[in-house]
Amino acid sequence: xxxxxxxxxxxxxxxxxxxxxxxxxxxxxxxxxxxxxxxxxxxxxxxxxxxxxxxxxxxxxxxxxxxxxxxxxxxxxxxxxxxxxxxxxxxxxxxxxxxxxxxxxxxxxxxxxxxxxxxxxxxxxxxxxxxxxxxxxxxxxxxxxxxxxxxxxxxxxxxxxxxxxxxxxxxxxx
Amino acid sequence: xxxxxxxxxxxxxxxxxxxxxxxxxxxxxxxxxxxxxxxxxxxxxxxxxxxxxxxxxxxxxxxxxxxxxxxxxxxxxxxxxxxxxxxxxxxxxxxxxxxxxxxxxxxxxxxxxxxxxxxxxxxxxxxxxxxxxxxxxxxxxxxxxxxxxxxxxxxxxxxxxxxxxxxxxxxxxxxxxxxxxxxxxxxxxxxxxxxxxxxx
Numbered sequence: 344x345x346x347x348x349x350x351x352x353x354x355x356x357x358x359x360x361x362x363x364x365x366x367x368x369x370x371x372x373x374x375x376x377x378x379x380x381x382x383x384x385x386x387x388x389x390x391x392x393x394x395x396x397x398x399x400x401x402x403x404x405x406x407x408x409x410x411x412x413x414x415x416x417x418x419x420x421x422x423x424x425x426x427x428x429x430x431x432x433x434x435x436x437x438x439x440x441x442x443x444x445x446x447x448x449x450x451x452x453x454x455x456x457x458x459x460x461x462x463x464x465x466x467x468x469x470x471x472x473x474x475x476x477x478x479x480x481x482x483x484x485x486x487x488x489x490x491x492x493x494x495x496x497x498x499x500x501x502x503x504x505x506x507x508x509x510x511x512x513x514x515x516x517x
Numbered sequence: 518x519x520x521x522x523x524x525x526x527x528x529x530x531x532x533x534x535x536x537x538x539x540x541x542x543x544x545x546x547x548x549x550x551x552x553x554x555x556x557x558x559x560x561x562x563x564x565x566x567x568x569x570x571x572x573x574x575x576x577x578x579x580x581x582x583x584x585x586x587x588x589x590x591x592x593x594x595x596x597x598x599x600x601x602x603x604x605x606x607x608x609x610x611x612x613x614x615x616x617x618x619x620x621x622x623x624x625x626x627x628x629x630x631x632x633x634x635x636x637x638x639x640x641x642x643x644x645x646x647x648x649x650x651x652x653x654x655x656x657x658x659x660x661x662x663x664x665x666x667x668x669x670x671x672x673x674x675x676x677x678x679x680x681x682x683x684x685x686x687x688x689x690x691x692x693x694x695x696x697x698x699x700x701x702x703x704x705x706x707x708x709x710x711x712x713x714x715x716x717x
Contacts, residue, residue: 407535
């Protein structure tokens with residue numbers, strides 16, 4: 344069990360708020376905006392405060408960001424806000440996990456790659472769930488368990504297609 | 518200790534900034550939120566009326582709700598649409614208990630007691646079964662258009678006139694009962710509502 348298991352905290356919005364392509368794009372954008380703003384606002388505090396104060400400040404900022412985001416969505420995108428429900432608030436956990444896991448060097452580079460991957464997976468999941476629910480009779484795809492199965496299949500496909508390094512199956516000298 | 522005090526100071530500053538910005542933002546967006554909610558409610562509830570059949574603001578002056586509950590549904594709201602001062606339609610928002618949760622329907626009834634149309638405002642039925650109630654391709658609610666109170670308001674398997682949704686008998690029966698209740702309620706109140714408007 345390594346600490347990257349914390350990324351499982353991002354599963355709830357990924358599976359719950361991607362029923363259609365529009366919803367997936369919206370939750371992906373919310374995740375990107377919240378992640379970037381969170382890191383931006385915490386950057387001046389990183390080197391200056393002790394770790395306990397840093398965690399508390401991080402929580403306060405996340406609460407403020409999530410509240411402002413939900414209020415803004417209710418004001419200008421009300422149908423979308425109702426469709427997404429409470430999932431934008433759950434993005435806080437994802438931001439906390441990524442803040443804990445990001446390295447000290449090349450932080451923004453890794454953050455950009457991470458948020459890009461989150462946005463891409465939200466879009467892909469939303470598009471495939473909408474296509475499956477509309478064009479085939481697979482209504483499981485529009486529910487959360489079906490989304491989890493679909494996410495597993497998409498990850499398997501990604502691992503298959505990605506040209507990775509071959510893992511040595513024997514120990515000792517190659 | 519000096520660092521401890523500075524940490525607490527910075528943390529307090531962050532907290533105060535976070536709370537004050539959030540409260541100010543909430544204040545700033547509350548009129549926009551109120552108008553967006555009103556617009557959405559009006560769009561949902563009045564979408565059932567045909568375009569151009571009314572020229573007033575029905576939501577501004579709602580009609581009084583019934584004192585007693587109907588047998589199978591609950592009338593949440595009633596609105597009167599008028600055209601050039603004469604009443605053209607009544608919109609009733611009714612709620613019935615579906616298979617999973619409440620189904621809220623918006624029903625438009627013409628002045629002669631004919632059901633103009635109905636639309637789903639809210640439903641949580643099972644996807645693929647009862648959720649086809651709101652399917653724009655299936656248009657199941659269209660079979661109730663232009664029906665009257667005197668028709669046989671039941672499913673064909675219950676010796677009525679209407680087809681059910683495939684695999685969703687509970688949902689179908691709930692919707693039919695709610696529509697029948699709405700028409701009965703209109704019949705009870707038609708003298709009050711229609712003559713009352715003509716005198717205004």
